[in-house]
Amino acid sequence: MPDLITRRAWLATAVQAEAAPVTTHRAAQLLAGSPWASAGRNTARKDLRALCSRGLLLAHDADNGRRTYTTPERSAA
Template sequence: MPELITRRGWLATAIKAEAAPVTTHRAAQLLAASPWPTSGRNTARKDLRALAARGLLVAVDTDGRRAYTPDRSAA
């Protein structure tokens, strides 16, 4: 049986592969190429905030914009 993965789990894994902090815009681009391609910008924003609340991502401010990086200590 194939392993089930949630949209947020998929996004967290995709963000770990990114070299730079991920903005909402970039998260929406990642989700557009995912098994959930109809997810929009608002969904990406909520997913990023939820992943940060769970301790998987860390919110950082880059050039006055909110971005997220993986929490390396959670790995």
């Protein structure tokens, strides 16, 4: 039986593998290449927020109004 993984868990792992902080646009691109390819930008945005609320990601607001996301381990480094 294949391992079951949720879309949000998959996205958290994908963000962790990224070299740079992830924007909503980049998260939507990552999801487009995933088993959840039909997930759009709004779904990516909601997933990123949910992962932040669970402590799996950290949000960073830039002066230009953009928000990026990193893993807590990457922020501490």
